[in-house]
Amino acid sequence: MGKNIAIIGSGFSSLAAASYLSKAGNTVTIYEKNNTVGGRARQLKKDGFTFDIGPTWYWMPDVFERFYNDFGKDPSDYYDLIKLSPAYSVYFGEGDFITIEDTLEKISAAFEAEEPGSSLKLKKFMDAAQDNYNIAIKDLVYRPGVSPLELVTPVTMKKVGQFFSTISKQVRKEFNNPRLVSILEFPVLFLGAKPSNTPAFYSFMNYADFGLGTFHPVDGMYSVIKGMKALAEELGVTIKTNQNVEKINVSDKTATSIIVNSEEIKADIILSGADYHHTETLLDVPHRQYSESYWEKKTFAPSSLLFYVGFDKKLKNVEHHTLFFDVDFEAHAREIYDTPAWPENPLFYASFPSKTDKNAAPEGKEAGIFLIPLAPGLEDTSALREKYFSIIMNRFEKLTNQEVKNYVIFKESFCINDFIEDYNSYKGNAYGLANTLLQTAFLRPKLKSKKVKNLFFTGQLSVPGPGVPPSLISGKLVAGLIEKK
Numbered sequence: 001m002g003k004n005i006a007i008i009g010s011g012f013s014s015l016a017a018a019s020y021l022s023k024a025g026n027t028v029t030i031y032e033k034n035n036t037v038g039g040r041a042r043q044l045k046k047d048g049f050t051f052d053i054g055p056t057w058y059w060m061p062d063v064f065e066r067f068y069n070d071f072g073k074d075p076s077d078y079y080d081l082i083k084l085s086p087a088y089s090v091y092f093g094e095g096d097f098i099t100i101e102d103t104l105e106k107i108s109a110a111f112e113a114e115e116p117g118s119s120l121k122l123k124k125f126m127d128a129a130q131d132n133y134n135i136a137i138k139d140l141v142y143r144p145g146v147s148p149l150e151l152v153t154p155v156t157m158k159k160v161g162q163f164f165s166t167i168s169k170q171v172r173k174e175f176n177n178p179r180l181v182s183i184l185e186f187p188v189l190f191l192g193a194k195p196s197n198t199p200a201f202y203s204f205m206n207y208a209d210f211g212l213g214t215f216h217p218v219d220g221m222y223s224v225i226k227g228m229k230a231l232a233e234e235l236g237v238t239i240k241t242n243q244n245v246e247k248i249n250v251s252d253k254t255a256t257s258i259i260v261n262s263e264e265i266k267a268d269i270i271l272s273g274a275d276y277h278h279t280e281t282l283l284d285v286p287h288r289q290y291s292e293s294y295w296e297k298k299t300f301a302p303s304s305l306l307f308y309v310g311f312d313k314k315l316k317n318v319e320h321h322t323l324f325f326d327v328d329f330e331a332h333a334r335e336i337y338d339t340p341a342w343p344e345n346p347l348f349y350a351s352f353p354s355k356t357d358k359n360a361a362p363e364g365k366e367a368g369i370f371l372i373p374l375a376p377g378l379e380d381t382s383a384l385r386e387k388y389f390s391i392i393m394n395r396f397e398k399l400t401n402q403e404v405k406n407y408v409i410f411k412e413s414f415c416i417n418d419f420i421e422d423y424n425s426y427k428g429n430a431y432g433l434a435n436t437l438l439q440t441a442f443l444r445p446k447l448k449s450k451k452v453k454n455l456f457f458t459g460q461l462s463v464p465g466p467g468v469p470p471s472l473i474s475g476k477l478v479a480g481l482i483e484k485k
C-alpha cells in the first residue's frame, strides 16, 4: 500500500524524488519555505530582463534524458535545448582569451594552436575521461552510497590508482602550458573542491565538458525546474509553497510528523531535500547523526557573490559563458579553502544569457550574471559587495576592451547572507559538500538516517554530490531506498 510522504524543500533532488515516489503509488506532498519552487535554481525577472539566480550550465544531457525516460518522457516534452556554439571562452589577460568550441575536433585545433603536440595528448586524456564517464555517470553514481563495496567492480579495480592521484597531477603530467592546464582543471570546480584535492578519476567532468558540450535551456535553467514541477504534478505530487518546516517530530526513534507554519502534519515517511545540516537542526539533539564538529571538519563547496546586471547595450568580446582566469588561481583557491578570506584578486565567471536567448533581455540590451566564488562563512556586508562589484567591473572593462560601468541600468546581488536566509544553507554554501576522495559515495552524509526510522535525506550535501545532474540522481537513489524499506 502507498505511503504518505512529506518532502521538505523543492530543489531538483526533491522534485526528482517526489516524481519517483508518486509514480510508485505513494501520496507525496512537498513543503517549500519560499514562495516559488526550485531551491537554488530560482529565477529573477526585472525590467524586461530574466536571470537564473543559481545554476546556468546545463551539462550531462544524458542524465536529464535518463530521468525523463524513467517516466516515458523526454526533456523536449517540457523544454527546448540549444547547444552553445562556442561553449564558452576563457580570458587570461587583456584581449587575450581562448574560445572553447562545440566539438572535440575544434577544441583540439585550439589546443594545437596554443601548444604544438597538445592535441594528441588531449585525445589520450579525453579517451580516458570518456571511459571514466561511462563507468561513473552511467553506473557508479546510481549506487546509493550504502556500502564501500558498491565501488568495488572489476572495472574500478583497474582504476584504483586514479582515486589516489588528483586531477591536478593528472593534467600536469600531460600538459605544460598553464592556460591549457587551467582550462582542463576548470570542470572539476563544479564538484566543489580544488583540483589538487579532487581524485583523478573525476576527469569524467572533462568528458562532460568537451565531449558532450554545454547547453542552454530556452528561457534559462528555470525552465528545467518548471518542467520538473509539471511532471511531478502530472504524477500526482502536491506542491505547497510558503511552508516553512520548523521541526521534525520523533517518537520511539521513528519520524512521525513535521511542524509546518506551527501546524503538525503527520507522515509515514519524511524526506528532506533541504540542506542536510539544517535538516538535522530540525531534530532534537539526540536524534541527530552528525555533530557540529563533523560539519566543521568537512570540505564545503564555495559560496558565491553574485550580481545580476541589466546593461543598456549589447556587449562585445564575450560569449554566453565567459570565465576570467587572468589572476592567480592558486591564491584565490587558498582564500576559499585554506585560509578563508575575501579574495585579494578574485577569479570570476560571467554569463550573458541574452547572447543566445532573446527572451533574457529587451532588444539592444544585455543580461549579465557575474559570480565570484568565496569561502562559506565569511562576513557579508553591502560595502563588501559594492567593493567587489567595482573590482570586477574595472577588470571586465579592461579585459574585454569596452565601457560597461556607465551602461548599468540596475544590479541585484546575492551572497552568503542570502544563501543562509533563503535556503537555510550551512555557512551560506552555494554548491553543498565538495566531492573529495574522503567525501565520495559511502563517505558522504547518508541518504537514510542511521538514528531515526522513516527519515531520509537527498540533495547536494548527500549522495552523489553537488550539481544539477547529481541532484536528479540523488532524488532517484533516495526514492529507491524508500521503496526498498
Ligand SMILES: Cc1cc2nc3c(=O)[nH]c(=O)nc-3n(C[C@H](O)[C@H](O)[C@H](O)COP(=O)(O)OP(=O)(O)OC[C@H]3O[C@@H](n4cnc5c(N)ncnc54)[C@H](O)[C@@H]3O)c2cc1C
Residues within 6 Å of the ligand: 008, 009, 010, 011, 012, 013, 014, 031, 032, 033, 034, 037, 038, 039, 040, 041, 053, 054, 055, 056, 057, 058, 059, 243, 244, 245, 246, 273, 274, 275, 278, 304, 306, 422, 423, 424, 430, 431, 432, 458, 459, 460, 461, 465, 466, 467, 468, 469, 471
Ligand atoms: C550560484 C550557483 C550556481 C550554480 N551553478 C551550477 C551550474 O551551472 N550547473 C549545475 O549543474 N549546478 C550548479 N549549481 C549547483 C546546483 O544548483 C545545486 O547543486 C542544486 O540546485 C541543488 O539542489 P538540491 O535539490 O540539493 O536543493 P536546493 O536547491 O538547495 O533546494 C533546497 C530547498 O529546500 C528549501 N528549504 C530549506 N529549509 C527549509 C525548511 N525548513 N522548510 C521548507 N523548505 C526548506 C529551500 O528553500 C530550497 O528550496 C549552482 C549553484 C549555485 C548556488
